[in-house]
Amino acid sequence: MTFKILNNCNLIRNNTLALQSTAEYFCEVINTADLREALTFARSKNLAVTVLGAGSNVVLKNNLYGLVININLKGIRHSIDGNNVVLSVAAGENWSKLVEYALRNNWYGLENLVQIPGSVGAAPIQNIGAYGVELSDVFISLDAMDIRTGEINSLPHKLCEFGYRDSIFKRKRKNRYIILEIKIKLSLTADVQYDYPLLSEALKKDTQKPTGPITPHIVARTISDIRRRKYPDPSIIANVGSFFKNPVLNSDSVSRFLECNPLAPVFEINGAEYKVAAGWLIERCGFKGFRSGNVGMSSEQALVLLNYGNASSRELLQFSESVKQQVLSVFGISLELEPSVYGSF
Numbered sequence: 075m076t077f078k079i080l081n082n083c084n085l086i087r088n089n090t091l092a093l094q095s096t097a098e099y100f101c102e103v104i105n106t107a108d109l110r111e112a113l114t115f116a117r118s119k120n121l122a123v124t125v126l127g128a129g130s131n132v133v134l135k136n137n138l139y140g141l142v143i144n145i146n147l148k149g150i151r152h153s154i155d156g157n158n159v160v161l162s163v164a165a166g167e168n169w170s171k172l173v174e175y176a177l178r179n180n181w182y183g184l185e186n187l188v189q190i191p192g193s194v195g196a197a198p199i200q201n202i203g204a205y206g207v208e209l210s211d212v213f214i215s216l217d218a219m220d221i222r223t224g225e226i227n228s229l230p231h232k233l234c235e236f237g238y239r240d241s242i243f244k245r246k247r248k249n250r251y252i253i254l255e256i257k258i259k260l261s262l263t264a265d266v267q268y269d270y271p272l273l274s275e276a277l278k279k280d281t282q283k284p285t286g287p288i289t290p291h292i293v294a295r296t297i298s299d300i301r302r303r304k305y306p307d308p309s310i311i312a313n314v315g316s317f318f319k320n321p322v323l324n325s326d327s328v329s330r331f332l333e334c335n336p337l338a339p340v341f342e343i344n345g346a347e348y349k350v351a352a353g354w355l356i357e358r359c360g361f362k363g364f365r366s367g368n369v370g371m372s373s374e375q376a377l378v379l380l381n382y383g384n385a386s387s388r389e390l391l392q393f394s395e396s397v398k399q400q401v402l403s404v405f406g407i408s409l410e411l412e413p414s415v416y417g418s419f
């Protein structure tokens with residue numbers, strides 16, 4: 075396939091919210107030579123660069139000026155050292171297929187992250203997480219190209235400054251790097267994590283599961299079942315999964331919050347900070363299953379904002395703003411968007 079840069083490209087198929095958005099320039103890169111050519115093109119025209127994987131965590135406004143680069147680098151290498159398996163995975167690999175590949179090989183550590191849509195290269199951006207496990211638990215390092223200089227840098231775990239749905243790439247180093255490959259460490263020995271309440275309850279209720287210890291394969295199957303019930307499939311109804319992050323409160327604020335809302339689900343993060351379930355706040359404000367025009371919040375999972383058809387980015391963001399305002403006025407808690415917003419109306 076020859077490398078091409080397209081002009082005025084419709085991105086409706088490049089974002090799982092199915093928003094109509096036009097990229098001034100667009101290209102897909104399958105190797106680093108293409109990527110260098112793309113960056114040279116952007117520099118020669120003084121264009122801003124936006125990086126896209128599978129588009130499952132972005133809100134694209136009508137116009138994306140500059141060059142949009144879709145990262146599609148492929149390849150998985152592994153080495154085994156004692157009980158550890160080190161995997162080097164190219165940014166364009168599909169995350170969910172990587173988890174299945176690891177499980178087929180009996181390499182453990184990714185099972186709780188099964189069925190998260192999107193690309194491997196995007197996983198460090200918000201430190202993807204689910205059911206008590208985050209990418210940072212298995213992450214070693216990544217290789218990334220500096221958009222300004224074209225240099226390739228290796229960033230170890232510490233420099234990525236991972237947090238809850240957060241990393242340095244969402245803050246100090248926002249839009250600075252293009253991730254090319256990540257390195258993760260898995261294990262040949264199972265060490266299953268199933269303390270997460272929804273998961274442990276589902277495992278208790280599962281009468282079909284084989285007797286004996288709970289294996290990573292059982293954990294992955296149980297989570298897949300929960301996810302199928304909770305998350306609408308974006309190919310059927312457009313969405314980006316959770317639209318808001320769970321707000322994090324310090325101990326004083328959480329005590330005040332719990333005095334007024336004793337039944338609210340709250341999870342301790344580190345002894346000093348607590349996550350409040352944003353879905354619960356949204357549901358209490360009456361938005362679960364509520365639809366307005368082309369957008370609404372899912373009736374299965376109040377955190378998931380849906381595009382029922384022809385929603386524009388403006389309509390969608392106005393609706394999300396009304397959800398935020400209502401939660402703020404009822405609970406005094408400010409919700410933060412999980413997806414990144416790009417472009418202009």
Ligand SMILES: Cc1cc2nc3c(=O)[nH]c(=O)nc-3n(C[C@H](O)[C@H](O)[C@H](O)COP(=O)(O)OP(=O)(O)OC[C@H]3O[C@@H](n4cnc5c(N)ncnc54)[C@H](O)[C@@H]3O)c2cc1C
Pocket residue numbers: 090124125126127128129130131132145165190191192193194195196197199200201202203204251252253254305306307308313314315316414
């Ligand atoms: C149904 C559904 C369920 C979901 N469930 C979860 C969940 O349980 N946990 C969770 O954490 N997330 C979840 N998500 C969100 C999403 O799957 C993840 O954030 C995923 O990592 C996004 O990957 P992507 O390739 O689609 O990234 P995109 O949406 O294309 O991009 C997301 C961000 O990453 C940047 N980016 C992408 N690739 C690169 C790269 N190679 N280099 C530098 N920057 C890059 C983009 O610029 C953008 O800022 C869910 C989404 C959906 C639709």
